[in-house]
Amino acid sequence: MFHILPTIRLSATVRQAFSLLTLLVIFAGFNAAWAQTRVLKGTVLDAETGEPLLGATVVVSGNETLGSITDGEGKFSLNLAENAKTIYVSYIGYERTTVNIGIGNDLEIRLQPTATNMNEVVITALGVARDEKALGYAIQKVDGDQLTQARETNLVNALAGKVAGVQVVGNPAGVGSSARVTIRGDKSLNFNKNQPLFVVDGVPILNELVGSSGKGRQDVDYGNTAAVVNPDDIESITVLKGANASALYGSRANNGVILITTKTGKGTKGIGVSVNSTTSFETPLLLPEYQNVYGQGLNGDFGYVNGAGSGVRDGVDESWGPKFAGQLIPQYDSPRRYLNGGAMTNFRGGDLFSVDENGNSVPLVTEVVPTPWVARPDNVRDFFEVGRTLTNNFAIAGGNESSNFRLSFTNLDQTGFVPNTDLRRNTIAFSGGINPTDRLSVKTVINYIKSESDNRPSNSYGTENIMYLFNCWLGRQVDLESSKDYWQRGQEGLRQFGSNYNYHDNPYFNLNENTNGLAGDRVFGNVVVRYEFTDWLSLQLRTATDYSYELRTQRRAYSTQRFPFGSYSEARVNIEERNSDFLLTFNKTFGDLSVNVSGGGNRMDAKYDYLETFAGQLLIPGIYNFGNSRVELQNDLVKTRKRINSFYGFTQLSWKNYLFLDLTARNDWSSALPTASNSYFYPSASLSAVVSDMVNLPAWVSFAKFRTGIAQVGNDTDPYQLTQVFNAGTPFGPNRVYSESGTLVNADLKPEISTSFEIGTDLRFLDGRVGLDFTYYNIVSKNQIIAIPLSITTGYNNKIINAGSIRNYGLEAMLNLVPLQTQAGLKWEIDFNFGLNRSEVQELTDEVSNYVMASRYISVEAREGERMGSMYGLGYQRVTDESSAYFGEILLDSRGRPLRTTNRVLLGNYSPDFMVGINNNFTFKGLNVGFLIDLREGGEIYSHTQTVGREGGQIIETLEGRENGYDLTLPENGVYFNGVFSSKGPNGETVYTPNDPSTNASAIKLSAREYHSAFTQGRSLIEGVIYDASFTKLREVRIGYNLPNSIMGKLPFRNVNISAVGRNLFVWSQVPHIDPENASISGGTLIPGTESVSIPSARSFGFNVSFKL
């Protein structure tokens, strides 16, 4: 069952809670005298599935004070007057049904699910269940079953396209890689502070991305910590988009909240067992298109001797070599024979050493025997394997009136399509609830997650990333199959074997020897005690913890380019957050007015410990132990602590159940801010009016609600920003080293504050077959705490200040249609999610007018008056004289290469203009077919694959200019860069001459290699490699079938569902070679809008089987 909507199916828990509430209301007015009565019994079932419905309300028509609710088996029993004729049964999510009771008993009542639910109960901030119609702000819900069928290893990725206004950018970095999610755009000038807060069962959990580069190593994406929440244990996800919705969560909810509710055993009849098994296979979605005409070398020459320059251009790692014609050329995998036509050996071209009689390595005195020079068009494609992910979940749940439990075990076993990369994750989730008395309830949820990887691939541009080799520096003749045997013969463990020893590591060597392992333990959970003093007063106490421990082990073998003697590192990342809170709730109805007042407090303690030990060189190859270090060990230790104390209160007023006013207020005390300003208060108010209940609307309007709200949220900063310190550096021999931090701290920081306004409607027409939910919002974020750059001549790199005013405004629309619904049971649903956001930098500070948020290939800059996410870099110098016929043409230097601007110019913006998710779902009896299309329009991306793939002669574009080889006198060879020369005319005027040989005798032709390098002027001019990142993705396809329980006969299986699913099946975009949905990771920060020779993203196909026992 797939719903991607604001129309939301209720969890059993909530349904029951709501029914109880209804009943309470009903009984509140109980005053009827007992008449002559009889007992009516019956069962309430789902008309489609035949499942019993727990908590449905059964009420006698005409005497609403007489009612009952169904139990776990759907059974009810009702005392009613002998003369009662009809009862009605209502249940959220189902059509209200009136039943003639006659004199019968043991009725079987089947309820039809409603096309669109009008009265949904949703979980809001602090875990408070609310009637959706009462909400004065936008939220959106995703059901858990949507996450378990079409799975993502990273939970965050599963949200893509499913929620209006939510943008997910996955980092293509192999198994377990991270994803960046933002709601309503980037609001903070600090890159890392734009993601929403993740909350599980009412309590915040960690979503950190801790970088791993340094000490000569490149980044490995160890994943964002919220990624590991197990979809099998998720009942539903509610996305609180705006500050009104999230203000009660305080500071960190400034960017919205992803609110996860986990499954419980509540509502289970007896003991129930459910099993869910998914098998999926992953392959690269998109590989660069390489040229397959020319091999390694330069100017058409190549001949292998030692892969380091001793042969003919054999140190060159570019593909500007001989054309493929099957001619015989010595290569790295050609055989060797003894000199002067001697006997063949079993050494290969790249085996450079032999072992003499004393066991010493000596240079091998042999020569390489030429072998045919042919392209290996599929060398990269064949390098990748078929990834495989097995996920098996087994859950047992049980319950009775006073207690319930659920215990779930999930095993995820993934091997990536990048060879020797993997991820294993075991999750045990327990949830239990007990009501020792009518008034007291105790609940607990505990999740334990054990994650392990033997290896995750390295990322970013550099030798440790295999894509660096493939996209930029791998001769197109290289048969990677020959690289599998990756040690030089007789040099096992000492010297790798490969195609180029000047710069590169063998990719198999990289992946098998230079591993980046992970072992993680994660425990999060909470205990909640709730006591009802009276019907109208209750107290809830809760304490929660989220503990994450990661051990990262990084090995580098002997002969690694960056680590000739190998290295070994262990990093222990220990993050913990504890939250304890209380909430006192008063709830009473006075005539038409219903009042709910709550007050509470929270203490949050956060702890971060990082310890890395590094052996920069090893004594004995292959022994990864600190005792085996050749050099003094380096240790890095960082510990930070933070606490936030909070008090908050909120009031919900409801008038006649159609007019709702919510008020909230919160005050935080943060340890990270100066004592004088560490207390900050922020309120919110929202109003919701259900017009359809207030006035009579035409019959085709089923429901109409208008809502509006205004809210403030305050925010603090990271710990230790107030005192200037000295940091320890790498010792120099016995000399210890300290250096003052280059960031000037600020002892007078103030809290950040953002103010948001939103207004929206929720409209349903034609019995709910058309639903439209529309929101406009405006958010102004001020006093942001950022480190603005200083001229280094001040002695400091930056200083921390309060600055900026960023405005975000936009529209979100959700349109739900049921174009087709037949009596026979055929139903077609379409859900559109539309999000449009603009983030504007209204002001920065008096001191700076542009702020560099990130700098990698491109410079992401906030400049006053511009959109957030602006990408700056050097562009082409162009003719600026509008009266010239050549206005806008690129200016060339005297050697026919493009001139670059002296200052950085605006070249794009990584934010999309708008995003659309379209989900189609067809159901017919047990059959369910659906697909999700995810579309992003606008936004740009920089591609480093394009920049360096051109330099290296790798990508298909580089055939331009060498159609007939490298002889520039031949036609089609060389390229006239498209542009004009500028010179002074006789009267001092500027004259432009096009670089066009047909009109200009002195036009300058660049060789192909020069041209493709001049394209970016040696990676400095980036205008030519910025692309429109718009894309359309076929994000999900699902075909599922629910087997009728009847065919199972005596077999114990029930609710058997089998389905086939595909994720990320196709992408359509203008960006060559790469997935336009891309980012690069740099020191723990995901930078959108930049691609850094990324590992391809995954396309997956899978099968899913689930059943209950």
Add this chain to the structure above:
Amino acid sequence: MNCPARVTVPGLLIYTIISKSMKSFALKIALILFASVLVFSCTKDLEEINTNGNSPTAVPPSLLLPGVMRNISNEVVGTGWGIGNIVIQHTAKIQFVNEDRYAWGEINGFWNTTYANMRDLNNVYVLAEAQGLRNYMGLALVMKSWMFSIATDCYGDIPYSQATQGKGDNFFPVYDTQENIYNGILADLERANDLLESSPEAIEGDIILNGNKLRWRKLANSLLLRYLMRISNKRDVSAQMQAILADPVKYPIMESNADIAALTYLAASPNQFPIHTSRIGSFNEFRLSKTMGDTLIALGDPRLEVFARPTDASVTAGSPEFVGIPNGLDDIEALTYNGGSQFISRIGAVFYENAITSDGIDIARGFVMDYAELQFILAEAAQRGLITGDAKNFYEKGIQASMDYYKVTMPAGYLTMPEVAYNPANGLAQIGFQKWIGLFFHGLEGWFDWRRTGYPVLLPGKANLNENQIPVRFIYPSSEQALNSDNRNTAVSRQGVDNINTKVWWDQ
């Protein structure tokens, strides 16, 4: 501040509520209020929590010095390798030839390293001044003078008098004229010599001269002579030079190679000679320049065997020979010159794989200044009549010192070869030439000196991208356009267009 109850308060409450029957409503309310008070009775703890236990707020000067010395030394080696050796044609590139063709973008290494380390050097000085530690003050002034001289020689006018005042809320330091900067440098070096003379305390953390005060004074005074010579085309420096040489007690100067000021790198990672950790391909992009190769071959100068090695092909063929490659070829010419890279000499092993051997450690160092250079300065000063003395003697001592440093034996008759034998009529060129050899891989000093003297005569490579001019300056970092634009623009309008061909003050 102490906190009365350290137990988890809600935990306590949960326990209380579950275990005890609720006797009265009032009791419950009281309990809740009590809980609230407990939770928030510790707001003073917030300050304590925000105390950074990872890092001290104050450290002694001895812990700051090694980092500064290593950083600036690494920059001397790194930029010396990447730019310095190439621009004065000690080396040439066979691949990725942009810098050899003068397609220079921003070269910000010395800018960033100088100012970033000036932060800690300033801390050393301020701490030392507060504690009356005159030796540290003197040492800091020598380092400061040396670092600022490199920075101004790279860029011209730069922030100096108002630099490193971020803590004093001066975020937009003015650019001083180079003349004023040199006035400051000369005054600081004089003062450093005084400070170092009179103080008894030991110097720790000095990884360049191991706390030897006398050697610091020798360095200060030798640098004084270097910088007086540097500005000698702009003003008469003879009196100051003579004053220094006249009083060796007050102004000790370097007396032998034992007085060389250079950072000696370690054999152990991660403090090895910075080039040692390059990928072999990156190291081999840099080859012997034809300019230096041809002249040293002609002289039979044994230093060539330290600076470079015979071509791979000639070694394989059993007849080792040195071959240099012209600077400033285009990509394809550079890679195919003389038949390819195996026919061109690589740079000497002591600067790469053997940098961690005892020979390498002795030779491949991060230079502040050496004794040979001082002798050539004195030779030039004598030849120009700035000081009295025998130019030939200084010149020959300089050559001998350089040979000694590189552990080679001067061939018999070297000093009497027509090209080498000192001839006052051609003395300045001869001094310049030998100084140029001696300054191989000495950071940018060779470039600065060539810009001043024009010796040896160098021609830009044929495929150069700078209109046939050898660059004489680095452009200002583009970040200054955004972060200190008014002051930068003032400097540009005073000094001339911000490009690589604008001459700095002493070069004009």
